């Protein structure tokens with residue numbers, strides 16, 4: 001079998017156009033603040049991408065760049081000011097943060113109603129409870145991607161490899177809410193290949209380049225690759241050995257051009273969701 005290549009760029013473009021149309025019809029301009037602390041090169045690229053995509057959708061984006069030596073107290077003060085700013089509907093603090101700043105303290109300082117990353121404990125709790133409010137962008141984008149290509153989560157066996165707060169855990173909760181039978185596998189899982197082979201929907205979010213091999217994939221399965229890893233030779237690869245797995249899977253996301261664009265599109269949607277919610281109170 002040769003897998004269908006899932007065109008995340010195209011699905012994301014449609015979502016971005018939909019958000020842009022809704023923003024244009026909203027009668028106000030949603031505001032998004034993106035905070036970048038330090039000079040991590042990958043983070044700088046992500047932040048530029050988010051800022052540009054927001055502007056293209058008609059969202060007023062503001063990127064706040066703080067030096068690597070910024071204290072936690074100064075960062076918290078910046079967040080408090082954004083919480084109070086009526087022009088700002090969404091706040092995103094790009095992770096990872098430099099050493100010396102506790103990400104939990106930063107995330108907890110964000111007004112949950114402006115938490116467009118969906119990382120605040122209040123929003124995490126709503127999702128865990130099956131009452132999602134603002135949901136982390138990458139797993140939200142994956143659910144939309146599955147729907148767009150006609151993959152039904154209900155009744156499917158889904159295996160999520162990776163248990164991070166940003167992807168693995170919220171992914172599992174969304175799949176469970178969509179009535180999948182969900183397994184969360186991780187670095188301590190016994191016989192990880194066998195767990196993965198049970199999956200109708202296999203989601204790899206480990207940060208380990210090309211971990212998932214062809215014989216880990218059930219023939220016909222849908223394989224979603226969240227990884228973006230730069231190899232020593234400069235190649236960009238996912239957490240899935242793409243060519244080999246594409247020969248077995250029914251559908252598979254490429255890297256790049258798969259999950260990444262969906263994450264950005266969902267940030268725009270979350271910003272609009274937050275803006276509409278704040279204005280409806």
Ligand code: GUN
Pocket residue numbers: 092093094095096117137138166
């Ligand atoms: N770093 C990697 N992914 C993300 C994300 O989705 N949000 C934020 N804020 N930082 C990240």
